[in-house]
Amino acid sequence: MVRRPLLARAGGLAIGLAFALPLAILGVRAFADTWRAPALVPQDWGLRGFEAAFGGGATVEAFGNSIVVALGATALALALGWPAARVLGERRLRRPGVVFVALAMPLLVPPYATGAGLTEWFIRLRIIDSLGGLVLAHLTAVLPYVVLVLLAGFGTKVTELEDMGRTLGLSPARRLAWVTLPSVAPTLAAATVLGFLVSWSQYGSSLAVGGGLPMAPLVLFPFIGPDPQTAAALSLLYVIPPILALLVTARAASSPL
Amino acid sequence: MRARSQLRTTLPALAVLSATLLLAACGGDEDGSAETERPDSFAEIAGAAQGQTVRWWMDGGDDRINAYVDDVVIPAAREAGVRLERVPVGDTADAVQRVIAQRRAGRESGGAVDLIWLNGENFAAGKEAGLWLEGWVRDLPNARFVDFDDPTIVNDFQVPVDGQEAPWSRAAFALAHDSEELAEPPRTYAALLEYLRRNPGRFTYPAPPDFTGSAFVRQVVAAMGEDRAFAYLRELKPLMYRDGETFPESADELNDLFANGQVDFAMSYEANFVAAEVDNGTFPQSTRPFVLGEGALVNVSYVTIPSDAANQAGAQVVANLLMSPELQAQKADPEILGIPTVLDVERVPPDLRGRFDELDESPYVLSDFGQVEQELPASSVEPLEQRWEREILRGD
């Protein structure tokens, strides 16, 4: 009986490593100034990739912009998505199909398809070439994820707990803080992380409505084919904000408030 | 690296110097009243350009070109009172798509793309749709150093440029081999075929419509005519890498196959690509460029200004700078980029001409590409690519 948890822990670690280790090659590639076959380890180590990555100076600005836009889009998506997810999760609509399709549409249409259409439309709406426009463009991708993840957390169990809170005379604010939020914490955390991640990764829509404003994926992508070392160097920095988001929200979820 | 930081300090000074020299030269000699109007109108443009922010959309994956723009062009533009921003894209098509979307939205000014470095096919299509600003190129002071009778300059993929894009770079189609592995590469099409009979699988080219692969097919077509070229490519196919069933998707992928010893040749439409790939550590230092056949397909790269660009005056100032003898000489320097100039060096004032003569020889950059093979008409590129897909890729 003692060996089982140990075995499970080792198994978990093995699974984690199975997903993490293949990517470690990017960490090596980032510092490999020369790495040609048949060498198993790079012939020359160096920082050329990082020098090229920060050559123009727009990289830092791009990361800043992306963080601001991702936080904005995620917050907005949570605000708009929460009531919708609640209604859908508690199955309060008689015909939810239409709403589902409308909400899921941005996930079903290839992101590559809507780029040019998004540019044209955002010009007409006069919300082009600004951080605000970028937040709204990212919102179209983030909101569906947030709703679909959040709705899984709502249901009869949550409403029963809330009813209990009401009978105990808790004010609406306290009910939210003491009952609702703790019971949906895991899905709320997942929705937040996913929302941040989806916004952070937006390449096509950032290009389409940003008008050349530097954003993190726009800085990274041009290097991916022609210059794998620089791309790998940038990717090491690129994954940090999403991982931080994951850690912060996971911590908040396990000890809500 | 030292060359770059040195550049940073000397360039602005030199740019100012060359600009003043030019203005003086333009105003002084020459004849005719039309000539004297030019500096005036450009002076107006230069005045309007003050304080403008020009967004130059261009491919962002080449760190040496990025460094050239960041360390040479941007400071020179700043001296001219223009703030230049490089907008890196993975594919020039992204910038063109943006311009098209602006047109579709009915917008006629305030566009976010001020300057694009674009390919001949996109230029031709955009010209037909009236996307580009017209008739500004010849009025740039530095246009006087360009030979507009040169057919490779006045036509882009055989489409008349008509003053809608300014030349800034020259491309030539070259292959590469590792001189340590293979001292003497096959330099004719017959020799390449013979080489592959002895060493099957050691050659491939990117699949059109990739830019480089499409250029390789055109290089063969330019050399032997379309039907013979396709017969040749069919003959080549079974002798190629992975029996010609699979092609690399891009020049980058071919570069990696070459660097890792999977094939014996790399290729590019960028005349300086060996220098760039040795510099970034992809190719071994023993890599050397060579030309396949009698001569190389050559092409001039241009920058264009969309007719709805928000900062047209600033964009013209930058396009003018890109054609300045000083910046062109920097670009031709193999230490910096090693891209042949678009200027007619004979027209450059003698005191600046020396900069082109003094350029160091580099083993990584060819000085002679053989006889010039003209680009095919832009309209014939797509049909060629489709024929390639039908007859070579699918083998119908």
Added chain:
Amino acid sequence: MSGLHASRRWRDRALVAPAVSVLALLFGGAVAGMLKTSLVPLGADGLSGATLDTWRELLGDPAFVDALVFSLRVTVLATAASAALAVPVAVALRRRGLAIRSLAALPLPVPHLLVAVAAVLWLGAGGLADRLLGGLPVNLVRDDAGVGIVLVYVFRETPFLVLLMLAAMGRGLQERTEAAAVLGASPGQRALWVLWPTIRGPLVVGSIIVGAFVLGAFEVPLAVGPSYPPTLATFAFDATQGSVLAGEGLAAATLLLTSTIAVALAVAAVRFARDAEGA
């Protein structure tokens, strides 16, 4: 009584309305623009210049049919394999700590194209596996069957599905499983009655998202897919190589058709899941 019901129904609709209308406004306009692009060439006068030429060209192209078949095969394989792998991984990770979960989630923030680069570094000709083994036993990069594409997607999408399922499992699952065990349910019964109902929703929703993405994304097939056939997305991408203008209509039509297929597959998947639930 019915008045109360009606007002509740209106309140519920009002709660859903902001999200739906924001998406309809921002995204609907973009899709409409794509539809227009596929019908009206640039420079033509408004809708009177509309033509079905692009759609005819698309449907008459034999490469399009090949692309359609190939895309559907890759999509089904990649989605099914990711889902099948994600369930045991999620079960194995549900009691593990944050560190291990973060390790497993590492592929999520890495762009698909970069995952494909990593795959080529490992598995490509002259790559690390080739160097280690002195030769590759099988070609997984640019293989004819598209195994390389499926592999990259499974690696990248499994963590996504796992994340969704772990979020749904939460703490409630543990309690319910224990309750079921106290009531004498066997491990198999516990999996069927407690675990499966908990993860079925996120698994179906997640798989639909994955499937739609695989069907419509061009980066991974471009990096590790065969030269022929293309996928629907690489077919669209190729149309815009060379000249964007010449190909934008064809690309838009291809991708609109791809979207329609994705919606149809999604609806079918939801129906199928609901039928399975009913049974």
